[in-house]
Amino acid sequence: MTKIISLFNNKGGVGKTTTVFNLSASLSQKGKKILLIDFDPQCNLSIATIGYDEFAQHLERTKEHPFGRTIRAFAQPSLQPTQSSKVYRVQPKYQKEILNDQVETVDGQTLIDIVPGDFWLNSFADILTVGTDVVQGSGLYKFLVPFLLVEKLKEDNNSYDYVLIDLPPSFNTLVRSALYCSDYFLVPCTPDSFSAYCVSLIGEVLPSFIEDWNQGRKRYEVLNRYDQVIPEKGIPKFGGWIFNGFATTVYRSTKERKEIGADKFHLDKTSLTVKEDLFPKLKGISHYDCLPDFVEPTPVAKIQDLNTMAREIQKLNVPLNRLRSRKPTLFASWSYAQKDLMERMNQEYDSLAQYIIDNF
Numbered sequence: 001m002t003k004i005i006s007l008f009n010n011k012g013g014v015g016k017t018t019t020v021f022n023l024s025a026s027l028s029q030k031g032k033k034i035l036l037i038d039f040d041p042q043c044n045l046s047i048a049t050i051g052y053d054e055f056a057q058h059l060e061r062t063k064e065h066p067f068g069r070t071i072r073a074f075a076q077p078s079l080q081p082t083q084s085s086k087v088y089r090v091q092p093k094y095q096k097e098i099l100n101d102q103v104e105t106v107d108g109q110t111l112i113d114i115v116p117g118d119f120w121l122n123s124f125a126d127i128l129t130v131g132t133d134v135v136q137g138s139g140l141y142k143f144l145v146p147f148l149l150v151e152k153l154k155e156d157n158n159s160y161d162y163v164l165i166d167l168p169p170s171f172n173t174l175v176r177s178a179l180y181c182s183d184y185f186l187v188p189c190t191p192d193s194f195s196a197y198c199v200s201l202i203g204e205v206l207p208s209f210i211e212d213w214n215q216g217r218k219r220y221e222v223l224n225r226y227d228q229v230i231p232e233k234g235i236p237k238f239g240g241w242i243f244n245g246f247a248t249t250v251y252r253s254t255k256e257r258k259e260i261g262a263d264k265f266h267l268d269k270t271s272l273t274v275k276e277d278l279f280p281k282l283k284g285i286s287h288y289d290c291l292p293d294f295v296e297p298t299p300v301a302k303i304q305d306l307n308t309m310a311r312e313i314q315k316l317n318v319p320l321n322r323l324r325s326r327k328p329t330l331f332a333s334w335s336y337a338q339k340d341l342m343e344r345m346n347q348e349y350d351s352l353a354q355y356i357i358d359n360f
């Protein structure tokens with residue numbers, strides 16, 4: 001059973017892309033097959049995983065590939081019945097190393113593939129209309145592009161354990177699409193005063209997204225009684241939130257490592273908002289359990305400020321768990337403190353991966 005997971009927060013720069021990249025590495029390390037879908041017109045995930053040069057080649061439109069070799073080649077033809085949709089996948093640059101480690105997959109095939117993003121997704125977002133397509137129920141399938149893409153791959157015997165969707169910082173139609181397709185969504189948050197606000201905003205907006213889908217679904221079902229896809233979609237569950245980019249200090253008296261005071265304040269405030277604001281609103285969604293029993297108000301993962309390592313991940317096109325074997329670009333070698341941080345944060349991504357495997 002493939003599980004589709006969206007990384008979502010309408011706030012920008014909170015670590016959605018970084019989490020997708022590092023989490024995919026941890027899940028694959030546990031032998032899971034992963035498909036990454038870059039559903040963000042900024043295409044940061046594509047550039048981080050395959051490098052700008054290869055990504056640029058995939059964007060190129062030619063006679064043979066009129067829509068390039070990105071998500072566009074699947075999404076645009078789906079709107080034009082005369083054209084056939086194609087799924088192009090690429091392996092991340094560090095894929096070979098994973099296979100060298102002889103991590104076992106069920107079928108001995110590649111562990112991570114990515115469907116590259118495309119700036120064209122901006123136009124696609126404009127084509128999708130909430131009123132007619134969703135609420136009136138006349139174009140619900142247009143909002144299921146990531147799911148349909150996964151199904152198309154399955155038809156060709158390419159199945160994945162987990163599909164991770166990277167999203168733009170927005171509540172736009174791309175985000176709606178991904179959520180309508182998803183089994184779960186995870187919300188990264190940074191330690192700042194906007195995070196609690198953004199979490200409460202999700203509590204406002206998500207139920208209305210779901211209500212829109214429900215209205216359209218009911219209208220659609222009157223005319224399409226035997227459709228088996230639409231009734232199963234539009235039911236994303238909250239998988240938890242990730243505290244990303246905070247600073248710590250080791251307290252002399254206890255030798256314990258803890259968040260610095262200012263960041264602890266934001267951790268507590270966001271946890272409280274999740275508990276007292278988001279949870280009741282998600283529970284208010286009546287026709288399915290949007291809030292699973294295993295989800296707590298506290299974060300499912302706590303990723304410290306990675307400092308320059310966050311930049312190196314993007315520059316070297318490797319996830320955090322491969323960084324140690326690379327020479328840094330900004331200085332001669334990794335310091336003891338950096339190696340220690342890598343080690344601890346890799347464990348944190350691994351335990352997030354295990355949480356997903358155990359619960360989702």
Ligand SMILES: Nc1ncnc2c1ncn2[C@@H]1O[C@H](COP(=O)(O)OP(=O)(O)OP(=O)(O)O)[C@@H](O)[C@H]1O
Nearest residue numbers: 012013014015016017018169245304305306307310
């Ligand atoms: N834990 C971290 N420590 C330090 N820097 C980080 C951390 N996580 C992410 N960053 C850096 O912060 C910036 C934003 O991260 P990222 O691109 O993952 O966020 P995003 O939520 O995907 O952004 P957007 O909303 O624009 O898509 C990047 O430069 C990234 O390298």
Ligand SMILES: [Mg+2]
Nearest residue numbers: 016017044167
């Ligand atoms: Mg991003």
